Amino acid sequence: MLCKSFASKLAGAAAAVLSLFLTLPLHAAEADGFVVEDLHYGEVLFRFYQEDYFSALTHLAAYRELDRVSHHEAEAELLQGGLMLSWGQHEQAGRIFERLLAESKDPSIRNRTWFYLGKVRYQRGYADAAERAFESISAPLPEELDAERYNLLARIYLDQGRYADAAQLLTDWDGETVWATYARFNLGVALVRMGELDAGAVLLDKVGTLDAAGADREELLGLRDRANVALGFAYLQSDLDGEAKPVLQRVRLNGPFSNKALLGVGWADTANSEYQKALTPWLELSGRELLDSAVQESLLAVPYAFAQLDAEPLAAQHYARALEIFSAQIERLDIALSDAGDGHLINALLSDDDLSMGGWYWQLDSLPDDDRARYLYFTIADHRFHEGLKSYRDLIALNAHLDEWRGKLQAYTDMLDTRVMAYDERLPAMQERVARFNLAGMQESYEVLQAHSIAARSDHDMVSLASAEEQGQWARLVAMENSPAWNSAAAADMREKQRVLKGLLKWNMEREFRVRAWRQDRSIEELGREIAEVQGQFASLEAATGSIPATVQHFDSRIALLKPRIAMMQGQLQLAMTIHEDYLQRLAERELNEQKERLLTYRAQARFALASIFDRMSASSE
Amino acid sequence: MGNTQMFKQIVCGLTLILLGQIGNAETVGGANDLATLDQETQSLKNAVLELNKELFLLEEELLYPANTQVAVFVSMDVGEYFALDSIQLEVDGKEVSNYLYTEREVGALHRGGVQQLYLGNLKVGEHELVAIFTGKGPHERDYKRGATLQFSKNIGSKFVELIISDQENQLQPEFVVRNWE
Numbered sequence: 001m002l003c004k005s006f007a008s009k010l011a012g013a014a015a016a017v018l019s020l021f022l023t024l025p026l027h028a029a030e031a032d033g034f035v036v037e038d039l040h041y042g043e044v045l046f047r048f049y050q051e052d053y054f055s056a057l058t059h060l061a062a063y064r065e066l067d068r069v070s071h072h073e074a075e076a077e078l079l080q081g082g083l084m085l086s087w088g089q090h091e092q093a094g095r096i097f098e099r100l101l102a103e104s105k106d107p108s109i110r111n112r113t114w115f116y117l118g119k120v121r122y123q124r125g126y127a128d129a130a131e132r133a134f135e136s137i138s139a140p141l142p143e144e145l146d147a148e149r150y151n152l153l154a155r156i157y158l159d160q161g162r163y164a165d166a167a168q169l170l171t172d173w174d175g176e177t178v179w180a181t182y183a184r185f186n187l188g189v190a191l192v193r194m195g196e197l198d199a200g201a202v203l204l205d206k207v208g209t210l211d212a213a214g215a216d217r218e219e220l221l222g223l224r225d226r227a228n229v230a231l232g233f234a235y236l237q238s239d240l241d242g243e244a245k246p247v248l249q250r251v252r253l254n255g256p257f258s259n260k261a262l263l264g265v266g267w268a269d270t271a272n273s274e275y276q277k278a279l280t281p282w283l284e285l286s287g288r289e290l291l292d293s294a295v296q297e298s299l300l301a302v303p304y305a306f307a308q309l310d311a312e313p314l315a316a317q318h319y320a321r322a323l324e325i326f327s328a329q330i331e332r333l334d335i336a337l338s339d340a341g342d343g344h345l346i347n348a349l350l351s352d353d354d355l356s357m358g359g360w361y362w363q364l365d366s367l368p369d370d371d372r373a374r375y376l377y378f379t380i381a382d383h384r385f386h387e388g389l390k391s392y393r394d395l396i397a398l399n400a401h402l403d404e405w406r407g408k409l410q411a412y413t414d415m416l417d418t419r420v421m422a423y424d425e426r427l428p429a430m431q432e433r434v435a436r437f438n439l440a441g442m443q444e445s446y447e448v449l450q451a452h453s454i455a456a457r458s459d460h461d462m463v464s465l466a467s468a469e470e471q472g473q474w475a476r477l478v479a480m481e482n483s484p485a486w487n488s489a490a491a492a493d494m495r496e497k498q499r500v501l502k503g504l505l506k507w508n509m510e511r512e513f514r515v516r517a518w519r520q521d522r523s524i525e526e527l528g529r530e531i532a533e534v535q536g537q538f539a540s541l542e543a544a545t546g547s548i549p550a551t552v553q554h555f556d557s558r559i560a561l562l563k564p565r566i567a568m569m570q571g572q573l574q575l576a577m578t579i580h581e582d583y584l585q586r587l588a589e590r591e592l593n594e595q596k597e598r599l600l601t602y603r604a605q606a607r608f609a610l611a612s613i614f615d616r617m618s619a620s621s622e
Numbered sequence: 623m624g625n626t627q628m629f630k631q632i633v634c635g636l637t638l639i640l641l642g643q644i645g646n647a648e649t650v651g652g653a654n655d656l657a658t659l660d661q662e663t664q665s666l667k668n669a670v671l672e673l674n675k676e677l678f679l680l681e682e683e684l685l686y687p688a689n690t691q692v693a694v695f696v697s698m699d700v701g702e703y704f705a706l707d708s709i710q711l712e713v714d715g716k717e718v719s720n721y722l723y724t725e726r727e728v729g730a731l732h733r734g735g736v737q738q739l740y741l742g743n744l745k746v747g748e749h750e751l752v753a754i755f756t757g758k759g760p761h762e763r764d765y766k767r768g769a770t771l772q773f774s775k776n777i778g779s780k781f782v783e784l785i786i787s788d789q790e791n792q793l794q795p796e797f798v799v800r801n802w803e
Binding site for chain 2: 036054062387388394401409412415579
């Protein structure tokens with residue numbers, strides 16, 4: 001739980017800082033009226049801000065390939081590195097950051113990149129390279145990043161046993177952040193473990209008496225409790241029981257470290273033979289959750305105190321209770337062990353979890369409400385178990401994601417098949433309709449009309465542009481002239497009338513000629529355009545129908561290539577899941593066995609103590 | 623006093639447990655099989671990521687070919703005067719999306735993310751888009767506003783952005799539809 005609390009702190013801070021880091025350019029630019037220049041870049045950010053790293057990475061890679069984020073190419077690279085880191089792809093992230101460092105001249109980008117590269121290297125276990133990266137940072141980083149850098153550097157020094165360097169770093173570091181407190185605690189613990197109790201006690205005491213306030217209050221209070229418990233037990237171990245008690249009494253009674261503190265306070269009391277006093281914290285402790293080893297120990301400590309107070313019957317009664325509880329717990333652990341062997345326990349851990357593609361900072365927030373899974377309470381706090389579980393969870397989610405793709409690809413194959421069937425069915429009918437449409441004839445008529453219009457204009461042929469009625473009248477007037485009686489004297493009046501009417505008609509046609517010629521030209525032009533449009537549509541139709549088989553075949557072959565890749569990938573995922581399951585199972589079994597061993601030892605001790613009590617009681621009664 | 627000795631041992635054992643440094647969660651050393659597993663998992667995840675990208679591209683090309691593709695995005699510029707609940711989107715009088723936002727999504731929009739609200743197909747020609755924004759306006763009042771855009775769809779993808787911004791001088795939200803060329 002303690003490691004988990006730290007990991008959680010680290011996770012939260014890292015995610016927040018990463019987000020800050022990646023968005024800094026954006027927000028800074030926003031203040032100057034910056035707008036997202038490529039919508040798709042914003043779309044990737046939208047997913048990133050929701051911690052949907054897998055789809056953000058997928059979309060970013062696809063959009064880069066489609067050249068949809070070209071205005072943000074530099075940020076896109078940085079974003080990809082950050083997303084990779086968030087998704088647990090440390091190696092890829094490291095490569096991207098290294099590339100960025102080689103290419104970027106901007107000091108602010110470079111310093112931040114050095115920081116992340118250092119962090120990646122540290123997470124990968126390359127402490128020396130991480131240290132070099134942190135030392136390459138040439139200007140102060142934002143406060144939170146700087147604090148994390150100092151903390152990681154302190155961790156490197158401590159891991160390498162360079163306690164003097166760590167102490168110097170803490171002295172130089174004037175920041176009073178949670179990170180500084182963590183570093184101080186870690187150094188204090190390291191010094192105590194080295195046998196430097198006095199030096200370690202100074203640091204642990206500082207953490208144990210800190211004034212917790214602000215947004216990190218709860219976390220600091222937890223850390224304060226932890227420092228007090230650690231220091232208190234260090235004193236107890238060094239037989240400084242008098243020093244231990246006040247330190248342990250600083251631990252909050254309702255906090256997660258109160259069990260250990262209560263146990264320690266009792267032990268500090270027994271050092272002065274104050275067994276009656278020791279019973280107060282121990283009796284309180286013995287009624288608490290039995291999973292905690294301090295509670296289990298209190299079941300032995302209470303009768304021990306009673307025995308020291310010569311209250312043998314009470315001691316015997318409490319030893320008997322302890323025996324009963326230990327036996328019941330051992331029985332439950334056996335069941336949990338059997339479940340762990342069947343793989344049920346690991347899957348039970350994820351039973352309540354939302355298996356969406358999580359980030360690298362995913363945490364198992366709560367244990368399922370399962371009597372057996374609760375024994376893994378301490379297992380999930382183990383770094384290796386938690387990391388393994390996280391990977392296992394990712395693999396399950398990826399496999400489920402590929403399952404979805406398999407279903408989709410099948411649907412797309414069906415869709416393409418249907419498209420081909422519809423094409424085969426409709427093509428002949430369509431071709432017939434197209435054939436019935438005499439486009440060539442239309443074109444010919446158009447050309448004739450066009451030639452006629454040109455001729456009429458050049459010959460000033462008024463009659464050809466006249467209305468049908470006028471053309472009829474004109475024809476009748478002209479026909480009269482061909483009559484055999486036309487030139488006779490009797491037809492003189494008729495000739496005069498015809499002359500007047502012909503003149504009138506001609507005058508009318510002459511008056512309308514220009515307008516008629518213009519209208520006809522316009523109609524012919526429009527007809528030409530329409531014919532061209534129909535021709536274009538026919539061409540498109542032909543091209544579209546012609547390309548359908550090729551398009552379908554193109555997609556079909558892509559799907560045909562992707563399907564076996566999915567199957568192969570799922571095979572690999574299944575194998576990796578089995579390996580992870582096996583690994584997690586072994587860790588869980590080891591933890592459960594350790595718990596069982598401890599309980600077996602306690603039970604044996606309780607039996608032995610109970611027998612001794614009975615001996616003493618029977619001896620005194622004799 | 624065998625018991626005392628026994629308990630002292632327990633105390634020592636506990637001390638060692640309690641004196642574990644915090645932060646081991648970050649170190650990898652000593653866990654060889656975890657490191658190997660991690661490396662293999664990373665490589666596998668990378669391969670799945672690459673495959674997923676190809677599947678994503680295939681899906682988009684197949685279902686939303688560039689010639690007919692239309693995408694509608696939503697972005698937020700400050701957005702202090704409007705708390706977004708939902709957006710209803712109509713294209714040519716037909717509802718194509720009615721999206722209800724989660725707090726997380728609104729947060730992502732506030733931070734500069736751009737949501738792809740709709741991806742579909744439209745033929746070449748003139749179209750009309752209507753977006754109706756629902757949420758809480760100034761003073762926690764229910765707020766509903768619409769924005770319209772007449773646009774031409776040519777050959778090639780068409781992108782439209784719905785922008786929710788603040789009108790500082792009127793202390794009111796503003797809804798703008800931007801036509802991306």
